[in-house]
Amino acid sequence: MERDLLHTRRIEIHGYKRADGLYDIEGTLTDTKAYDRTSNGVVRRAGEPIHAMKLRITLGKDFLITDAHAEAPSLPYAGHCDDAPPVYAKLIGMTLAPGFMREVRERFGGVKGCTHLTELIGAVATVAFQTMSEELNASNDARPFQLDGCIALRTDGAAVQRFYPAWYRGGAAKVE
Structure with missing residues (x-):
């Protein structure tokens, strides 16, 4: 075009x-x-x-x-x-x-x-x-600021379950 x-x-x-x-x-x-x-x-x-x-x-x-x-x-x-x-x-x-x-x-x-x-x-x-x-995010003790800031990093989602398991708050997501 x-x-x-x-x-x-x-x-x-x-x-x-x-x-x-x-x-x-x-x-x-x-x-x-x-x-x-x-x-x-x-x-x-x-x-x-x-x-x-x-x-x-x-x-x-x-x-x-x-x-x-x-x-x-x-x-x-x-x-x-x-x-x-x-x-x-x-x-x-x-x-x-x-x-x-x-x-x-x-x-x-x-x-x-x-x-x-x-x-x-x-x-x-x-x-x-x-x-x-x-x-x-240097401290592993503090909650990463970006969590729940977008669809990919929602705390009940697979990305958080995989990359930030301590902060994962759901049961529905599955890590593949």
Whole structure:
């Protein structure tokens, strides 16, 4: 089937462990068009970012966000979208835990924030868990944080029975 590429969104996220024991998770979201585009009097050449959003959170093993910084080096409505990045300092004090994304939508949804930066929060939060996973799961005594976080790792399922038998809580699954 013949088709033409029109839009590309790239999300890239890096997780770092800092010398002070905290973690920085930095995400970028970039939207580009495959063609030259004029919008609101601004000409964007093919491949130039329409949106270039950055979000960094700092947190510890307790998942409490102690710092947050957002910026938008490229945005479609200059002079208007610029109001959004400072709002994301309100991430400070939030904890990555059940209900986190519901609270994110309440704090930043709709006209309270930027659609693109708010969307990036979920991906950044997921990468925080991935970044800290080895350290968090290093103790065989603590319940692995990822259990009951997805269909494969439900505590009554075969994967948990096989790979985390101490945390298996069902009788229906069979290890093959």
